[in-house]
Amino acid sequence: MRKTNADDPVIVVRGLRSAFGEQVVHDGIDLSVRRGEILGVVGGSGTGKSVLMRSIIGLQVPVAGEVEVFGESTVNREEIDLTGLTKRWGVLFQGGALFSTLTVAENVQVPIREFYPDLEGALLDEIAAYKVVMTGLPADAGPKFPAELSGGMKKRAGLARALALDPELLFLDEPTAGLDPIGAAAFDELTASLQKTLGLTVFLITHDLDTLYAICDRVAVLADKKVIAVGTIDELLALDHPWIQEYFKGPRGRAAIATVHTNEERAQAKGSS
Numbered sequence: 001m002r003k004t005n006a007d008d009p010v011i012v013v014r015g016l017r018s019a020f021g022e023q024v025v026h027d028g029i030d031l032s033v034r035r036g037e038i039l040g041v042v043g044g045s046g047t048g049k050s051v052l053m054r055s056i057i058g059l060q061v062p063v064a065g066e067v068e069v070f071g072e073s074t075v076n077r078e079e080i081d082l083t084g085l086t087k088r089w090g091v092l093f094q095g096g097a098l099f100s101t102l103t104v105a106e107n108v109q110v111p112i113r114e115f116y117p118d119l120e121g122a123l124l125d126e127i128a129a130y131k132v133v134m135t136g137l138p139a140d141a142g143p144k145f146p147a148e149l150s151g152g153m154k155k156r157a158g159l160a161r162a163l164a165l166d167p168e169l170l171f172l173d174e175p176t177a178g179l180d181p182i183g184a185a186a187f188d189e190l191t192a193s194l195q196k197t198l199g200l201t202v203f204l205i206t207h208d209l210d211t212l213y214a215i216c217d218r219v220a221v222l223a224d225k226k227v228i229a230v231g232t233i234d235e236l237l238a239l240d241h242p243w244i245q246e247y248f249k250g251p252r253g254r255a256a257i258a259t260v261h262t263n264e265e266r267a268q269a270k271g272s273s
């Protein structure tokens with residue numbers, strides 16, 4: 001295993017090319033994710049955000065290119081044992097991807113059982129209960145089945161499972177999709193607070209401009225089969241790419257900026273009162 005330093009990027013993608021038959025999705029993706037940051041990943045529908053995430057975690061074999069997580073390659077997974085790495089990351093897939101026949105607590109226990117088959121039931125229950133509460137679910141959500149939960153609760157249950165093994169790196173694929181604005185804002189707050197408390201690095205795919213403004217340190221933009229820009233929102237706003245301008249300065253972008261300003265004014269008013 002290669003020796004890594006604390007300030008090495010957690011994820012490095014170089015020259016990634018992905019295709020499904022004739023359809024080329026990525027044609028030379030380069031991207032670095034820094035330790036401890038929340039990186040937002042945006043792009044039009046079908047630009048390959050989820051495929052990029054799947055390629056990083058070794059679920060999608062690229063046609064060419066290299067991906068390293070914590071300094072270790074995740075491509076060609078037939079030849080590479082990812083067991084050590086998968087313990088270090090947690091994934092919230094689009095829609096939560098909970099097992100519908102298992103309770104919330106049992107869902108959370110799935111990755112724990114996989115990696116620690118000898119753990120006793122009582123300890124598993126205790127860990128699951130802790131993760132459930134940690135994601136803001138009521139303690140009585142543990143014995144419930146996914147069908148008994150609201151959309152927001154399902155996302156939190158998926159997050160509890162993603163955090164089951166105390167990961168250092170968290171992948172979130174459109175975590176606020178389908179949530180009402182209040183639920184989405186609450187989920188953003190939860191993500192930011194967990195990131196801070198647990199020192200996580202977060203790779204966050206989203207269409208939600210409010211999320212980008214509220215919690216992302218930097219944003220990577222996928223377009224034209226590449227990452228066309230990475231930076232803070234201010235840095236991106238200074239670029240004249242048409243998609244970036246339309247996305248951030250269109251009606252929804254302007255509304256998100258207005259919300260940020262209103263929140264800042266409220267915070268200032270609170271501070272001075």
Ligand SMILES: Nc1ncnc2c1ncn2[C@@H]1O[C@H](COP(=O)(O)OP(=O)(O)OP(=O)(O)O)[C@@H](O)[C@H]1O
Nearest residue numbers: 020023025043044045046047048049050051052207
């Ligand atoms: N398993 C697969 N087989 C064939 N094509 C696929 C597969 N997975 C993804 N694709 C294609 O790759 C492209 C990128 O898909 P992906 O899901 O990564 O897009 P996305 O940017 O995440 O989109 P959205 O924002 O709508 O979720 C799409 O055209 C999709 O149809």
